[in-house]
Amino acid sequence: MNERASGRVPTDEEWAAIAANDEEANGRFLYAIRTTGIYCKPSCKSRLPNRSNVTVFDNAGQAAEAGYRSCKRCKPAGERLPDEEWVRLIAEYIDAHYVEPLQLQTIADACHGSPYHLQRTFKRLTGVTPTVYLQQARLQAAERLLQKTDWPIAEIGQEAGLPNTAYFITLFKSATGVTPAEYRKNFAAERSSNDNEVTNR
């Protein structure tokens, strides 16, 4: 467990807010109790823990990553979506933004989570990392464009979020077994042979 994941020592101000169940401090930080493995909002009315057992996090994601469970009483993660819903939103975000140069951090910022938590949750529910999902979305977009347009390969890559043409071709070939140009040729040949079958009948 790294230092960030284990939280930090509460400041005097934070401790005072915890002791006073200060509603005003909600949203500024969360505190977790090492002995119970639970994390709370500053305003939680639960019994005041021993200060030495308290560790502070900036948000629910960090506390969850560090292995703490949210308090049933103050529901510090109450505003958080269920994981299935969250992962669906992440996938939708990627589907809508694959053309942009997306980093894991960008996706995490847009979807309100830490990159680590997002990566882990997404992989657990979908079987692939967000990065692999993004790559698949780009390759599928490229396939659609190769089927439907006669745009140059470089432009297809650009529109699929893979503006480095050499990289696009390499990636496409490693995923499909053929280059984008070959893919287009094969698709056209297949379609015209299908057309012929229809007309010959």
Ligand SMILES: [Zn+2]
């Ligand atoms: Zn609580």
